Amino acid sequence: MKQERNKIVFLTQSLGGVETYIREIVLNVDKSKFELIIVSPFGESINDLCENQNIKHYTLKMARGFNPLLDIKTIWQFCQIIKRERPALLHVHSSKGGFLGRIAGRLCRVRSVFTPHGLSYLSFTGFSRNVFFLLEVFAKRFTDRILAVSHSEANRLQYEVGHKAEVIDVTLNAIDVTGSTPMYSNIDKGSDRIMHVGTIARLTYQKNPLLFIEVAKLLIDRVPNLMFHILGAGLHDHLKPQVDALIDKYGIQDKINIIDWGHFSGSRTFLESLDVFVLTSVFEGLPFSLLEAMAIGKPCVVSKCDGCNDVIQNGVNGFACMTKEEFSNSIFLLLTNRELASNIGMEAFNYVRTHHNIKIAINSIENIYLSNLKRENG
Template sequence: MAKLKIVHLLHSIGGVDVYLRLILENMNIDSFENIVIHGTKDTIKPFFDKNGNKVKEYRVSIFRDISIVDDIKSLFQTYKILKKEKPNVIHAHSAKGGIVGRITGRLLGIRVIYTPHAFSYLSTQNILKRSFFLSIEKFLANGNSLLLATSRSEKKRATEEVGYKPENAIVFNNCIEPITKIHPLTIPKTWPDEYICTVGRPSYQKNIEQMIRVMHEVNKENKIHLVIMGVGPVSGQLKSVKSLIQELDMSNDVTLLDWTERTDVFNIISHSKFYLSTSRYEGMPYAVIESLALSKACVVTNCDGNKDLIIDNHNGFVVGNEDINGFKCRILKLLDDKELLDKFSKNAFHLYAEKHNIKKNISELESIYLK
């Protein structure tokens, strides 16, 4: 039987890049052929299949920011590649990949699976921008595309706000491989042994300023260090975060770490007391899944993705998005109550093992592609 050919189209950075690599490295290569079309200025690391062989890839002018010239150019480039490769399915990831994939898919009569990884209109407070991004999503919904949400809450948003028909929206939960070994750090350890942590670039989405304010209140009653990982080159609000740390006199209470190896992230999470997220929106965050896999309780905001992974008072706490006092009280509770923290930590791993192990779940995604 001929292999099903799938073209993945994306701007390959952050969680989207992690998502794709996990899929490629776990799919059955006897039944599927994968090809990647991604940006000229995103990842420089090659993609590999289950057997460690390089996956064919093309680079086109897909970038994070809107550019009429580059966006039109990427449409023509992608159209040409798709016409040559003749895939059975296009799997379009995130906003840019979703737009280019669904337009070229319609033109060529190729079915498209679209995974938003958190809808783009959630990324701004500007009413006009939000309305514009949402109108694009609504215009391209349904048609030749199936929405493959990363969480139940993302599917709910797709059907209730974007306009996807329920039969055109399904869920494949973000999954990771079991973390069986903790490697030594490849970076100097400059923070205390007692700490809690988060992964997230200073941005509107991750709302790190809120986390700093929360920890300022926590430290008035119980001193605990905060390690923030993922402070990379696309951290638009880094200056604001640093300014707030100085303003609140928290320089000795917070460590900001640049992008580092995932093994370092796992090491830091594994040795932390628990994990925090103050995100305003998510698809389904890998850092929270990784925390569950490492048996770490989490205190998170009540946003898409977070609320799918954390069951309040079971494997952590879910708190209102702007509820600083609620966050403070629950963090202090876990710092003071070791028995409760141990219970949450055990439940965290159980939920990961049951729902988010890609080794167990990859066949579900393969069935979706085949259908």
């Protein structure tokens, strides 16, 4: 007799890193046990994923900011999907999708697992930060289970937002590392070769692209044969005018290459072209771009922030920095010391293979799903 699969509906308002997370689950989950359905805004790559994997996909428009009328409409529409599909469990992603999805789940009496991928109130300051923080606190009453992607995220959920420790599980973000090999071999062609430093980041407050430009300015003054690249423009470019203005101010237009975000498959090629990978984020859940860079042995320089702190051991498998001077000095050291860069890259490669392997992490995620199904059925 064929075993009935457990139907799980995913809801997300964000793409980018959240899409990567969903992709890894879709490609690795035991499909004899679980049937997945995805609800998200329109996105070409997630549409392709669902089509290729024969997964039902509902397109649902959601407002990024606080929009009560559209938010109520979204909850109602998601409730209609829940009633139609009758899932055993919801897995709701990102702050907005997680907020609306938890409310819809409670209204429809379906348990939900919430994964924040970085808490949205950290993207704001002053009054706006307080508003979004209070919304997250309000959503506690609708929360059944939390699946955090890093220990730093779990700590904020417990000690800042006030969730009880017993409702929080942690499964670190993970990627497919099969077939990955360290390929750090760029800085060996002599001082005349153009060297490349890059980041994968939207032009938003969270990703802090202005700090990346400041770091670039410091390094260009020290290393003339250097190019900087930002992959991620064209997706919520809130700081695009400020980024362009700062580049113009420093007169480094010919040294900064800003690339529109295209298909997901382009990120691997981009990372392979770099000598050093950089993240200047204010906060993260646990960045997939960092894991992907480490998985091919690229030396990485990152912010000392949530998410990155869970991965980078300063001076061992990368560098963690606070100021533009620290970023500049760390990148300069890697660009001018090939042995150090190679050792850092190899440590990063080994760390990701050991701690962030999706083939291992998927078992933890499946067990969390099953334990919540048992609670519902029990």
